Amino acid sequence: MDSKRLKTVSSFLRENDYFADIGCDHGLLALYAFELGIRRMQLIDNKEGPLNQAKTNLAHLADQCDITFTLSDGLTSLKPDIEVIAICGMGGKLISDILKRDLEKAKSLKRLILQPNTQIPDVRKFLSSAGFAIIDEAIVKEKRKIYEIIVARYQDTYGQLSKEDCYFGPRLRTVRSLLFLEKHQKRLAQINKILNEPLSANRYRELFQEKTMLERELTSLKEIENES
Template sequence: MLFFHFALAFLGTVRDLLQSVYIGGSKMNDKQLSLRLERVASHLYHFKRIADIGSDHGYLPCYLALRCPGLTAIAGELNEGPYQSACAQVSRSGLSDAVEVRKGNGLEVLRSDDKVEAIAIAGMGGPLIASILEEGKTKLRGVQTLVLQPNIAAHAVREWLSHHEFSISAEEIIEEDGKIYEIIVAVPEKGTPSLTEADLLLGPILRREKGSAFQKKWRREQQSWLQVLEELKKGKQTKEMSDKQRKLERKLQLVKEALGE
């Protein structure tokens, strides 16, 4: 009998551990997000109907639904494991009436009668986010705001927005656990001026604010690119290599100007 009670206690502990994800030593669940997701959430509080695409465990929509009375959300997830995790999280949080988990690829989980006001896509590469937007662009009609958090290559996201009449209304850059993340908030706006080369690479708002995380990110990139450039110069000078070298030198120049060097 003692062994039975011990086994139950052990299984309960394992269950509790599995119900949370640890990010940088901090437990993340429906009540506590990583700094990265907290900042994404901060741009969604005032909406009543949102969608989180690539929702993973469903923490972001559950977090918002618990804090914003009347908010409802769609959590979209392609892969079976995260989809089941999100379903379980919604059930544990008692949010089955507020958060609906749907399985599908990108924006295909949205229906015309959903009347989603804002869409979040976070934790993916910039090119993947851009492809999700491109493949599902017909689902963006009526959407008021996009909150996008690319882990890498944010320029790909800005380029898509610039070509599809979305204006960047806010940007953030944060550091968490040694990694630097950018958050891009965009709204539909006809006649939006095209972004400059520097805006696409560095962010139209971020490059003017020049915060500490921005400077750290681009100084780090600068050093990495300089090393790559040195290696390119040592190699055989084909047209392809010359083109790569020229593009890299141009990016280095843009970063140098932004950092005031």
């Protein structure tokens, strides 16, 4: 098994990080972390099946690496000296809820590496409202699906992100990669199609606002391309 998505997540880890993977499932991210030189990890999952799968998949590392497997919910049983966490492959609401439930722990971490599958703008909105800064981001395509990765740290800076920053990603919108364009052009085409169907007034307004924001961002990209 190989995953470009999780390999990109692992690129935000550093060799000496004491790292925890929340919702570890198969344990593949820990394998990438080991390849990067990380030798202390905590793998957490709230279901026995996935945690046992991770134990089996990582058994060959047992004598080279200090790995703790923990059956627990979110950050509840996070070891006190963990410095960096990843929460990947879950819905954005679940990721935000996990962080909200243990906000003080989340604030004490050196880095949070988050990869929400859905509601990505809401995760950025939550981070910004809780005083976290987005220190890095990545966008990656795996099996025709585009994923966004957000790296955050508590910096006591509240409400720093605009609506556009939350939607597009403050870092991603400055880098303006081809994948970024692909994702948002696709969404714009999808919205244009939906707007031709019968919709409630609220839904129409919501989608029209999203469309306007997308057009503004994509037009500003074109202008920059033309200037360079």
